[in-house]
Amino acid sequence: MSMNKLVVANWKMNGSRELLSALPRFAAAAGPGVQVAVCPPFPLIALAVDRGVAGIVVGAQDCHAAPCGAHTGAVSAALIAEAGARLVIVGHSERRRQCNESDALVARKAAAAVAAGLGPLICVGEEDEGEDPGTVAAQLRASLPGGAPAGIVVAYEPVWAIGSGRTPAPSRVASVHAALRAALIAALGDVAGRAVPILYGGSVDAANAAAFTREQDVDGVLVGGASLDREAFQAIIAAVSATVTFR
Numbered sequence: 001m002s003m004n005k006l007v008v009a010n011w012k013m014n015g016s017r018e019l020l021s022a023l024p025r026f027a028a029a030a031g032p033g034v035q036v037a038v039c040p041p042f043p044l045i046a047l048a049v050d051r052g053v054a055g056i057v058v059g060a061q062d063c064h065a066a067p068c069g070a071h072t073g074a075v076s077a078a079l080i081a082e083a084g085a086r087l088v089i090v091g092h093s094e095r096r097r098q099c100n101e102s103d104a105l106v107a108r109k110a111a112a113a114v115a116a117g118l119g120p121l122i123c124v125g126e127e128d129e130g131e132d133p134g135t136v137a138a139q140l141r142a143s144l145p146g147g148a149p150a151g152i153v154v155a156y157e158p159v160w161a162i163g164s165g166r167t168p169a170p171s172r173v174a175s176v177h178a179a180l181r182a183a184l185i186a187a188l189g190d191v192a193g194r195a196v197p198i199l200y201g202g203s204v205d206a207a208n209a210a211a212f213t214r215e216q217d218v219d220g221v222l223v224g225g226a227s228l229d230r231e232a233f234q235a236i237i238a239a240v241s242a243t244v245t246f247r
């Protein structure tokens with residue numbers, strides 16, 4: 001049995017057409033059982049897909065909750081899927097903060113993603129260091145789409161760790177992930193709840209990535225700043241690959 005890992009790059013409002021030339025290098029760094037995904041800004045999604053790099057999944061960073069309509073500047077999940085993306089980040093803390101996105105809106109966006117055939121990567125995380133893991137689990141419960149949604153990924157991103165160079169101890173990440181796993185099992189049932197990958201995000205780098213992904217229920221990492229540096233992201237993929245075990 002393999003224990004697979006997922007390494008996701010969130011370029012945020014960064015990156016360039018030129019940086020897409022690094023995709024083959026990222027794919028080459030992934031060992032067996034490791035899937036790499038890259039989420040560039042919207043204008044680069046179709047370009048990234050058109051590169052046709054085997055082993056790289058392309059994703060978006062947000063979608064609108066409505067299937068279509070008069071929402072100037074917004075992008076629907078269906079159009080993201082048509083561009084060739086396979087997943088979409090929803091509920092990132094930067095959008096929750098900067099765009100006042102609520103758990104209920106995140107849940108609607110996740111539902112829109114599922115309806116369009118995309119896997120929603122739902123982000124949750126506490127604002128302040130040391131908050132009860134139950135707070136994060138409650139945020140996840142309120143951010144999940146209804147029904148029996150397919151393709152969900154969850155990312156635990158403590159807000160205080162994002163872009164700060166500070167990280168929680170791997171054991172703290174493991175305890176939050178355990179609470180998130182329990183919430184997923186309660187909401188989706190045992191089999192579906194256990195199948196959802198739960199990623200850690202927040203100041204992940206090549207030096208700490210392996211320590212997180214060795215923990216129980218840490219199924220990969222969501223990487224911001226370090227994913228913009230070719231060498232750094234390649235090293236993160238390699239470090240996570242080294243933690244994959246087969247038995």
Ligand SMILES: O=C[C@H](O)COP(=O)(O)O
Nearest residue numbers: 010162163202203224225
């Ligand atoms: O989506 C990525 C996270 O916000 C983490 O960003 P960071 O790796 O720059 O801390």
